[in-house]
Amino acid sequence: MVEETLSAEEPKAAELKETLKVEDLHVYFHTAAGAVKAVNGVSFSLKSGERFGLVGESGSGKSTIALSLLRLIKPPGKIEGGHVFLNGTDLVTLTEEQMRRKRLDEIALVAQGAMNSLNPVRRIRDQFILAYKDHDIDVKRSGLEERIGDLLTRVGLNREVANMFPHELSGGMKQRVCIALAISLSPSVIIADEPTSALDVVVQWQVMDTLRSVQEDLGASVILIGHDMGLMAQFVDRLGVMYAGKLVEIATVRDMFGDPLHPYGQMLIASLPSLESRKARLEGIPGITPSLLNPPSGCPFHTRCPKVMDHCSSVTPILQEVRPDHWVACHLYEEA
Amino acid sequence: MPALIEAKNVTKIFGGGLLDKSRTVALKDFSFQIDSENPSVTSIVGESGSGKTTLARMLLGLAAPTEGEVLYNGKNLEKLSGSDRRQFLRDVQVIFQDPFEVYNPFYRIDHVLETPIKNFRLADTEKGRRDLMIESLEAVGIRPEEILGRFPHELSGGQRQRIMVARALLLRPKLIIADEPVSMVDASLRATILGSLLRLNREFGISLIYITHDLTTAFQVSEDIMVLYRGSLAEAGDVDQVVRHPEHPYTRLLVGSIPLPDPDLPWEGERAIGRPAGELGVQGDEYCQFHDRCPYAMPMCVQTHPPLFHTHPNRVTSCYLYRESPELPMPQMTSIFKSSNREGPPEETEQLDALDAELEVSQENSSTPTSADD
Ligand SMILES: Nc1ncnc2c1ncn2[C@@H]1O[C@H](COP(=O)(O)OP(=O)(O)OP(=O)(O)O)[C@@H](O)[C@H]1O
Ligand SMILES: Nc1ncnc2c1ncn2[C@@H]1O[C@H](COP(=O)(O)OP(=O)(O)O)[C@@H](O)[C@H]1O
Ligand code: SF4
Ligand code: SF4
Ligand SMILES: [Mg+2]
Ligand SMILES: [Mg+2]
Numbered sequence: 001m002v003e004e005t006l007s008a009e010e011p012k013a014a015e016l017k018e019t020l021k022v023e024d025l026h027v028y029f030h031t032a033a034g035a036v037k038a039v040n041g042v043s044f045s046l047k048s049g050e051r052f053g054l055v056g057e058s059g060s061g062k063s064t065i066a067l068s069l070l071r072l073i074k075p076p077g078k079i080e081g082g083h084v085f086l087n088g089t090d091l092v093t094l095t096e097e098q099m100r101r102k103r104l105d106e107i108a109l110v111a112q113g114a115m116n117s118l119n120p121v122r123r124i125r126d127q128f129i130l131a132y133k134d135h136d137i138d139v140k141r142s143g144l145e146e147r148i149g150d151l152l153t154r155v156g157l158n159r160e161v162a163n164m165f166p167h168e169l170s171g172g173m174k175q176r177v178c179i180a181l182a183i184s185l186s187p188s189v190i191i192a193d194e195p196t197s198a199l200d201v202v203v204q205w206q207v208m209d210t211l212r213s214v215q216e217d218l219g220a221s222v223i224l225i226g227h228d229m230g231l232m233a234q235f236v237d238r239l240g241v242m243y244a245g246k247l248v249e250i251a252t253v254r255d256m257f258g259d260p261l262h263p264y265g266q267m268l269i270a271s272l273p274s275l276e277s278r279k280a281r282l283e284g285i286p287g288i289t290p291s292l293l294n295p296p297s298g299c300p301f302h303t304r305c306p307k308v309m310d311h312c313s314s315v316t317p318i319l320q321e322v323r324p325d326h327w328v329a330c331h332l333y334e335e336a
Numbered sequence: 337m338p339a340l341i342e343a344k345n346v347t348k349i350f351g352g353g354l355l356d357k358s359r360t361v362a363l364k365d366f367s368f369q370i371d372s373e374n375p376s377v378t379s380i381v382g383e384s385g386s387g388k389t390t391l392a393r394m395l396l397g398l399a400a401p402t403e404g405e406v407l408y409n410g411k412n413l414e415k416l417s418g419s420d421r422r423q424f425l426r427d428v429q430v431i432f433q434d435p436f437e438v439y440n441p442f443y444r445i446d447h448v449l450e451t452p453i454k455n456f457r458l459a460d461t462e463k464g465r466r467d468l469m470i471e472s473l474e475a476v477g478i479r480p481e482e483i484l485g486r487f488p489h490e491l492s493g494g495q496r497q498r499i500m501v502a503r504a505l506l507l508r509p510k511l512i513i514a515d516e517p518v519s520m521v522d523a524s525l526r527a528t529i530l531g532s533l534l535r536l537n538r539e540f541g542i543s544l545i546y547i548t549h550d551l552t553t554a555f556q557v558s559e560d561i562m563v564l565y566r567g568s569l570a571e572a573g574d575v576d577q578v579v580r581h582p583e584h585p586y587t588r589l590l591v592g593s594i595p596l597p598d599p600d601l602p603w604e605g606e607r608a609i610g611r612p613a614g615e616l617g618v619q620g621d622e623y624c625q626f627h628d629r630c631p632y633a634m635p636m637c638v639q640t641h642p643p644l645f646h647t648h649p650n651r652v653t654s655c656y657l658y659r660e661s662p663e664l665p666m667p668q669m670t671s672i673f674k675s676s677n678r679e680g681p682p683e684e685t686e687q688l689d690a691l692d693a694e695l696e697v698s699q700e701n702s703s704t705p706t707s708a709d710d
């Protein structure tokens with residue numbers, strides 16, 4: 001049922017290569033104070049084998065997107081609208097049962113803080129078995145041992161790690177276990193939500209090197225979520241910048257770092273620390289992240305934008321391709 | 337004049353005797369002091385588990401050293417009299433990684449600030465209390481009316497962390513120890529929070545110990561840096577020299593592994609996980625902690641722990657590659673710091689001008705959200 005109707009029209013080559021296509025996704029959390037519009041109309045796509053980064057302030061909706069792509073959003077959260085096409089199937093319309101089969105099999109998540117949520121009283125082997133059971137995967141003992149061992153070696157760990165408890169592993173090793181879990185069924189999309197923020201740079205490099213090599217082996221696409229612009233510059237092909245529940249800019253890393261267009265993207269790039277000189281400005285982006293309960297009207301950045309214009313507070317700019325492969329949601333780039 | 341706070345040859349061991357498997361030497365023979373006259377900014381960097389928090393806890397009197405002692409104004413921290421202890425609790429403040437844990441979700445933010453004012457009787461009247469709160473909040477760039485009366489979950493991570501800075505400032509301490517204060521926030525907030533801390537140093541003469549696993553921010557905020565590796569000091573001194581021209585093989589690896597925010601620069605790291613145990617014939621527990629990963633390891637590296645070699649006027653390195661340089665006894669380590677050798681305040685950088693500009697903008701912006709035309 002996955003190979004649905006590719007019949008009537010020949011799909012365009014570009015569409016064929018898209019592993020994942022997110023269209024106008026809305027995800028709200030219904031709290032006592034009202035609906036928190038955590039993801040408020042997000043669209044992007046991911047080509048096969050591509051590494052895509054998602055950055056943005058704390059609370060801008062990155063993890064919510066990650067969870068929504070796997071339909072793991074729990075009440076009071078709810079996907080209010082939009083589509084998530086994975087290899088042609090709209091995940092939003094699947095039944096819970098159908099969705100369960102997609103997880104791990106076609107799309108897998110290394111969640112934010114995953115390495116700290118390994119069950120402390122279970123051996124690593126059992127963590128795999130538990131995860132497989134969760135996903136309704138047949139866990140007959142034969143062959144399983146072998147398979148877990150293979151997965152562990154694939155992420156650069158010893159087979160013996162299967163017998164160990166989480167507290168016997170370093171942070172970097174735990175994070176590799178989480179990656180091994182995620183690639184168990186060779187998914188075509190791997191989402192990694194801040195996989196290395198708690199690790200020092202040496203271990204970070206090792207974990208990212210591992211992720212890159214398994215991704216290349218599998219030919220999978222990766223969505224990397226994080227705050228570390230250095231890591232993004234070194235790891236991803238394209239970068240999406242979130243602001244207050246919306247994607248405000250999408251570009252190749254080279255364009256994003258070399259020539260950011262959205263005023264928020266520009267300030268983000270300008271605030272990067274450097275090792276060149278200590279005289280670098282220690283400067284954050286002034287002002288406060290807008291409330292997602294009552295997002296500002298018009299452009300969400302207008303309360304902090306140094307280039308704000310009259311109509312920015314009333315008219316919402318839409319994400320448009322203003323240069324090849326460079327998308328921006330800002331009135332500065334609209335044709336008159 | 338004794339140092340404000342001094343660690344003298346402190347060692348902290350967790351777990352039992354030599355044969356106990358769970359025995360961990362969290363920090364080994366470490367000495368360090370903070371001058372009371374000369375406000376400084378010092379960072380402590382190291383990977384997770386390298387002993388940073390253990391050191392902070394000992395400096396705060398929250399953990400007792402297994403060997404050595406911690407002195408406050410020349411007196412042993414564990415034996416302070418009541419009034420000295422009270423003064424210590426004011427003089428040395430701490431800021432931890434996750435500010436959310438410090439807050440009680442059922443109390444308004446005001447409570448976090450009122451508590452120290454009451455405990456230390458900083459003001460007698462309601463108005464006096466309020467003025468103090470307002471003054472501290474403004475010093476960290478927060479408009480009081482925006483946060484007073486609100487609950488913790490209604491504030492952003494950066495606001496919560498800045499309120500912790502404001503709270504520390506209320507007591508006009510001489511030293512603030514910040515243990516990974518920005519590892520959970522995004523780059524922009526990180527700059528804002530570190531900016532507020534730096535401002536306290538410059539404007540109120542408060543010394544700062546900044547603990548982090550992030551070399552880049554350590555480089556930005558501090559004058560002197562200490563690099564810890566598995567409980568031992570690997571390298572210390574002038575941050576500019578240490579970060580830009582690292583000597584110790586571990587520091588070189590750290591600096592080399594930083595992913596730079598430029599897609600055209602290479603990112604290199606260490607793939608090998610270590611050399612086979614026993615290759616160098618380690619005996620006893622006196623050896624260089626880095627020997628099993630070090631590409632330059634020599635037999636002498638596993639016979640005795642490398643002492644500090646005084647390689648440059650403002651830096652020391654604990655590595656036998658530098659054995660031509662004179663040795664410097666551990667207790668004198670801080671004497672080579674730039675902060676110990678200057679008169680008056682640190683060199684001014686442009687960092688703070690930018691920060692001032694930012695605070696102004698941020699205050700304008702928040703009062704009139706739709707103005708600020710360009
Ligand atoms: N269970 C929940 N109930 C209510 N609001 C929530 C819930 N989970 C998330 N939110 C809100 O949704 C918004 C987006 O949160 P999300 O976790 O996606 O941010 P993020 O971009 O991943 O941030 P960070 O960089 O800090 O991880 C925030 O305003 C957050 O407070
Ligand atoms: N209360 C404790 N009991 C046992 N071991 C501890 C305790 N606190 C720290 N350790 C150990 O001491 C070492 C240093 O830890 P810590 O100072 O927390 O490092 P850092 O702050 O640099 O990450 C680690 O090996 C850690 O596991
Ligand atoms: S639309 Fe207006 S307010 Fe928004 S980023 Fe562009 S210029 Fe700034
Ligand atoms: S002392 Fe020896 S093992 Fe240690 S860092 Fe120096 S060369 Fe390497
Ligand atoms: Mg998140
Ligand atoms: Mg710590």
